[in-house]
Amino acid sequence: MSESQVSSAESPAIPRVPVFSPGRIWVLTTSTFTQLVRMKTFYFLIVFAILVAGASNLNLLYTSAQKLRMLKDASFGAMSIFSWLFAIAATAVLIPRDLEDRTLYTILAKPVPRLEYLLGKLFGVLLTIGVALVVMQILFTGFLFFREVTVLAEERQSLEAQGMSAEDIRAQLELVRAQGVQWQLIYALIAIFLKASVVAAVTMLVSTFASSTLFTMIVATIVFVVGHFHKLAAGYWMHELSGSLVAKLVVKPIVMIIPDFRVFNVTENIVGGTPVDAGTMLTLAGLALLYVAVYSAVALYLFIDKEF
């Protein structure tokens, strides 16, 4: 028996800790989800249900198609606001809260790499947003379905009273149906989720160097707002200050660093009925994934040797 064999037989076996563990990330993700649910996040769904019910009963001088379109616009608008607002607020409070509760020290004292901690927190926020969006979509689809049935019946009755031919009635009802429940609306939901993912990743990056929650929220909101029009503004400034060094040194880096959220605004037109294919959505998902990966990497770079 060799010396090493003797020593291993005598000392208790040390379990091998994997360098990267999806299981550990999942545990952090679910605990973050629970933490956020306990913050009464899902109460927003009550507000959402009231809003959708209100929008579906609004009878303005609309055509049948417009009635359905307005319900969709109001619902997806609310989903969009909820998702980015939640992505900023929830991500901004997570790390400071863990610090305040001393949970962060307990977690980092264990063999949990900081990358896993950050990913667990981010995925927890995304899981909460995802669940909330799915519930909102189900609620909204129910309202839209019943509204569609009512509106179609009214429209058919009105067209028949006008003495329209069956062929014309069918064509007209098809136009109304195009604004009703469609599979394509799932793509709009995905686009909202992708945008919220990028917002959450940006917020997490800011929170790794921010000194307070308020600072994180303000900076993330500014990035979000600027990210919607910085390319438009940059185009204007570059034109006005053509060739100037200021334009090159100030405007260009800002455009490079801040994400272009306008790309994710496809939701508006998908809801309006513009056709979209799976390939387009895959490209959009790829871009969002790239953003999340790079911002998480930079967040890790800042967080990895941060002292608490």
Place this chain on the structure above:
Amino acid sequence: MKLGRIARKTIGALAILLVFGLVKAPLENGMTRRYVESGLIAEVAATELSSAVGQSTMLAVLGGLRPLVAIYTTLHAFDAWSFREWDTVERDYRLITTMMPEDIDSWVTGSWHMAYNASASARYDDPSVPEAVAEKNGRDWMLKGVAFIKKGIQQNPESAKLHEELARIYWKDKLDEPCLAAEEYQESLKLGPTKTFIRRFYGYFLSKCPGHEREAYDYLMDLYREGKKQRLPSLISRIKAMEEALKIPQAERIPDPDPDREIRKEYPNAQLPFD
């Protein structure tokens, strides 16, 4: 020491983000261009919009809340409509269509408010206005409606519905432009989906367009030959009128009785459709 670390980290993070920005820019620009071309992202006329709305609304529009701002503006227009504030209604619909140029229904509703509601209000609401002035004001509103919907067609050249609505304004009320109405119905037919009543309407207004009577008669007869589904009283009555106007020989005339004649027997002063 700590400051040095912070500076090093900040520079490092900015450098990574800049490199990422350089790499993703062509990809992102390409995607934006493709999405705009396929109509997935609306090109908002920022200059036009910024002069019409405040900064916060502008931010909401650019920030992906365009439909919500449009809903709010529609509610505002509805309120203005109930108080007959036509200038506000016009301004609101110009704003809505600037924000959502692809929303056909907003172009239709806006033009309807101008060409029908505002026009009728200008003509009849204020008895103190001299008749000629009221008439002119009413016509001006109709022409505003026409110009508005034409702008919609310019921005949505593939929309059959906008041509159909423009045709309706041309023949409704006192504008009375049958040739232009026929032209617009023809455009609508080209763009489809084909609605059988639009085919008939095209024939009816072509028949009222001077110089096109024979062409219209042949067209209406083609519809008649399609069978029962097209042989509505309005078609028969129009063909009867054309037979008289073109002096079609008795043997070639359709055998159906003229539905308008029956109505006129009972109500001699009745104003019938397409009179």
